[in-house]
Amino acid sequence: MANDYTILVADDEKVVREGCTRILTPEGYMVVTAANGREALDKLAAQPVNVILCDLKMPVMGALEVLEESGSRYPHIPVIIITGHGTVESAVECMKKGAYDFVTKPFRADHLVLIVRRALEKQDLERRAQQLQEERARNLYDLATEQSRLRAIVNCMADGVLVTNRDLEVVLCNPALMRLMELSPPPAQPAPLEGFLNDDTLVEALCNPLARASTETAFISQELQRGQTHLRALSALVYGPDREVLGTVTVLHDITSLKEIDVMKSNFVHQVSHELRAPLSAIKQQHTVILEGLAGELTEKQQELLSRSQARMQGLLDMINDLLDVSKIESGHAIQEQVPLRLDEILKETAVLMNEKAAEQGITLQLELEPELPMIQADPRSMEEVLTNLLSNAINYSPDGGTVTVSALSHGEYLEVRVSDTGIGIAQEEIPRIFDKFYRVKHPDTRKVVGSGLGLSIVKGILEAHRGSVEVESEPGVGTTFRVLLPTISPSSPET
Ligand SMILES: Nc1ncnc2c1ncn2[C@@H]1O[C@H](COP(=O)(O)OP(=O)(O)OP(=O)(O)O)[C@@H](O)[C@H]1O
Ligand SMILES: [Mg+2]
Structure with missing residues (x-):
């Protein structure tokens, strides 16, 4: 709305001030006037102004001085110089000093309106460009902060992280990965995974889904053993917005302590089952002797009770044997003789x-x-x-x-x-x-x-x-x- 704009008209000739007011007010602009440069600067300090129309030559203070002052204090306000025919050259001088344009007296109403409108449009464009630039700077700052935050998090993680592009070149790996895989730092450029990683199983596991790039194999879990250390590697394909494969992300977790606990558990189950089996077999054996009547005649009721408890004992023995089998398989000793x-x-x-x-x-x-x-x-x-x-x-x-x-x-x-x-x-x-x-x-x-x-x-x-x-x-x-x-x-x- 033109109403929101204020135009300051500075001219020592009353008729010009009034003329401008008459032309611009019906266009919806607020017009304030000043009789010289000094007064104009006072008005500028007192209220927001969008465009200044300023006579070139005025007593007390002329347009050049106004330009100097307003240029340093209000650089975003366009100044249009009002000039007579004989002083066009000075007006051009003013433009070199930062004036937006000039109008020569006597001016036509439509010309004045046009030039004011153009000055306002320019001001608007400049403001918008400035806003965009500020926004961009803010976004870049946010992005840089986010990136360094992410990097700090990834570098502090206890789990190893390895990121490759779709050509299987390493683009990111954190210190935990280097420690777990006993690696030296990769070169700054993306390095081929094969030369960098000293584990063929992992390289192969990453190559396969990348080659097929199917969703069903998008997630692979595998265990790696490096000396006494057991690792679990979880790898996933990374997809772009159009489901195109961008690369892989692998997280490496140290499961050595879990493995140790597992072995302890298997040993414990094995020992307990073993200790239970011998006495239980002996008890069952003795029951059989009694059941067969070798320890004296049995009543029908006694026979029945003993048979039932024998069946339960057999069930227990079966379970113990199963447990022994499980622990043998888990410790890798089951299949002795192939x-x-x-x-x-x-x-x-x-x-x-x-x-x-x-x-x-x-x-x-x-x-x-x-x-x-x-x-x-x-x-x-x-x-x-x-x-x-x-x-x-x-x-x-x-x-x-x-x-x-x-x-x-x-x-x-x-x-x-x-x-x-x-x-x-x-x-x-x-x-x-x-x-x-x-x-x-x-x-x-x-x-x-x-x-x-x-x-x-x-x-x-x-x-x-x-x-x-x-x-x-x-x-x-x-x-x-x-x-x-x-x-x-x-x-x-x-x-x-
Ligand atoms: N052929 C089958 N038909 C239907 N259900 C089955 C079949 N085989 C296995 N199951 C189901 O799977 C479960 C696990 O079988 P599994 O053989 O491991 O244990 P189980 O038979 O219950 O006990 P056990 O350790 O004595 O074999 C069974 O409890 C049963 O519910
Ligand atoms: Mg069964």
Whole structure:
């Protein structure tokens, strides 16, 4: 709104002052007047002014002095010089000293309005440019503060941090990373990761998802061992706004103390289980002697009570044996003796052993073996344990009878064993947890099934120690299939 603008008219001729007021007031400007330069400066000090119209020659103080004063005190106010025809040269001199423009007397109304408007526009533009510049300076300052704050945080972190660009060049790493990986500082320029990092496993782990850049492999967790130190490396891909891969971020956490505690726990469980097994076996043995009547005749009631407590003792012994297996697998001592092996025999033997249990529950046990199964390198007792656990689960969790099928087929480099049942199945959300130690799914139909929840964790541990894997597919109410994969050895292999 023009109303918000104040124009100061300084001229010793009353007629000019009045003329300007008459022209500018209807345009919506506030007009204040001064009869000389001194008065003009007083008015400037007393109130905000947007444009000064100033006569070149005035008694007391002329335009040049006004320009000098206002230029230093109010540099943002444009000054327009009012001049006669004969003094245009002096007006030009004033412009060199900082005046915005000049008008020659007598001036036309529209010309005056135009020149004032232009001066105001210029002032507006200058103000906006100044604001933008201030804002930019503020943003740059904020950014610099934020950057140095982030750098300070990353450098103080106890965990190692490593950032690479998408060409796998190191762009940031903190002192903790250098300490944990025993590295010397990288050069200032982005350095290739391979030359910088002395751990091939980590380099490979970062290369793979970058090459594929798929969301499913966007997050990798792996353990690294460096002498006595155990580290967990968590790596993630960094994406830009359009989902393009920008690089990787890896956080390295020292888990040595956790590993030590884990070993202590395994040793403790192992010791306690071991100490419990001997006396418990002895008690069970003595019960058997009593039950067989070798210590005197028993009443029916005594027989029944003793049988029941024997079954409970057997349950306890099974659990202790499972715990011993778990601790053996965890300490890496489980798979003592890996030999070239044909799985057919073990599959048949285990099926025969489990057949009685299956028949008791009205379950048909089927064996479907491909002829000429390839050999594997494995510990026979551990393989028996895997199959016994999977088969006993298939039977236990099929309370209404049905069929349990064990099949084996070759995929060249891998041998696949499948144990399928038509039992109660496992809900999708439970599947990730059934391999956890002591985890059992609650189901109304299997409340009577005795178990400790260790079977599948033993199966998984054994298979991983054989460089194999186990997967499960299941549909509640329809059935479950466990698929075991084990690497084969070719007959020509030197291992055979
Ligand atoms: N074939 C299956 N069908 C349905 N549920 C199953 C099957 N196999 C395993 N489960 C579920 O997974 C859980 C874990 O199995 P796991 O063999 O580890 O322990 P468990 O059978 O309960 O005890 P144990 O240590 O004696 O084997 C079971 O409690 C059961 O709920
Ligand atoms: Mg089980």
